[in-house]
Amino acid sequence: MPTYVTLFNLTEEGVKAIKNAPARLAENTKAMEAAGGKLIGFYLTMGAYDYVAISEWPSDEAAMSFLLTLGSMGAVRTTTLKAFAQEEAIALINNLP
Numbered sequence: 001m002p003t004y005v006t007l008f009n010l011t012e013e014g015v016k017a018i019k020n021a022p023a024r025l026a027e028n029t030k031a032m033e034a035a036g037g038k039l040i041g042f043y044l045t046m047g048a049y050d051y052v053a054i055s056e057w058p059s060d061e062a063a064m065s066f067l068l069t070l071g072s073m074g075a076v077r078t079t080t081l082k083a084f085a086q087e088e089a090i091a092l093i094n095n096l097p
Helices: 012-016 018-034 060-072 086-094
Strands: 003-010 038-044 051-056 076-083
Touching: 003 012, 012 018, 018 038, 018 060, 060 076
Parallel strands: none
Antiparallel strands: 003 051, 003 076, 038 051
8 A cells, every 4th residue: 555654733722732642543543444444653843844654555546535524623734745665665766778
């Protein structure tokens, strides 16, 4: 399955409700799995982003649908990067003209 790295920033609403974050994470992880995704890793981070998640999805469309739903809840804003594993990257580079 394709891999995605998602960078999260808490909204003002998300900061005010930070104590609910563990419950939201558990709830959203279940929703992710129900939609065909898999959470590989989730990190609270210092710096420009508040959280970083690594996930797998069956398609870009499935990932996008979930992220739009997550954003509509109002606690976070996301930036998502499609990631290629080392083996995939090497194959892509080796196939360059």
